[in-house]
Amino acid sequence: MTDTRKHLWDLRLQGKITLITGAGRGIGRACAEAFADAGATVIAVDKTEADLATLAKEHASAIEIWTNDVTRESFYQRIEAMAKLDVLVNNAGTNRPQPLTAVDTESLDTVIDLNVRAMFRTAQSAARVMLRDRGGSIINMSSQMGHIGSPNRSVYCMTKHAVEGLTKAMAVELAPDGVRVNALAPTFIETAMTRPMLDDPEFNEFVKRMIPLGKVGQPDDVAVAALYLASDASAMVTGHSLKIDGGWTAA
Secondary structure: OOHHHHHHHOOOOOOOEEEEEOOOOHHHHHHHHHHHHOOOEEEEEEOOHHHHHHHHHHOOOOEEEEEOOOOOHHHHHHHHOOOOOOEEEEOOOOOOOEOHHHOOHHHHHHHHHHHHHHHHHHHHHHHHHHHHHOOEEEEEEOOHHHOOOOOOEHHHHHHHHHHHHHHHHHHHHHHHHOEEEEEEEEOOEOOOOOHHHHOOHHHHHHHHHHOOOOOOEOHHHHHHHHHHHHOHHHOOOOOOEEEEOOOHHHO
């Protein structure tokens, strides 16, 4: 392999300052651990301090913790006060499955506020920092539901379609300044949020039937994809949505 091609196979993130939201559990935590193992300096953000404390204890030298609510202006101000930021994994999000006609206003506002408004404001603040150095990688957490529809998930699908649109628009606008923007679109991943759904045998069977690979995803499946999009191995990739769905959306 020639020296000029080495970066194409390198998923190391040595010294890269990486901010990961929703890092206390599930996909966010897996990303924080994977990025720390890859040499990044990780800032793990969550509003639950106890979850962050165990994460920091296990990776004391590589992970800094921020106990912040990602919907608050104070969080965006904290990002913009950073001297440098190389990577954002914009992961915080939520879901409240309900039939369309039963969606209540509080649930509607909560899901939109976190999945869309906070996603936009976090990315906006990160971009402001990255533009100073004319480079960086923003990874927005979407979903396979950003590409398809599904019963009882009208609000979630709507918000994730919004994330897909935001990702494309940001990618085009920021590309001239060297900032890449991509999305990750996982299928059902086994986490604390999805476990109650997956514990229902009927629903679990439905999910596996819809996934051609026949298995539910794990947080590490998403973390390794995030590593790729953060690294120089994806230097020519922007405006893309990387599906980690076992073939669900291809079927």
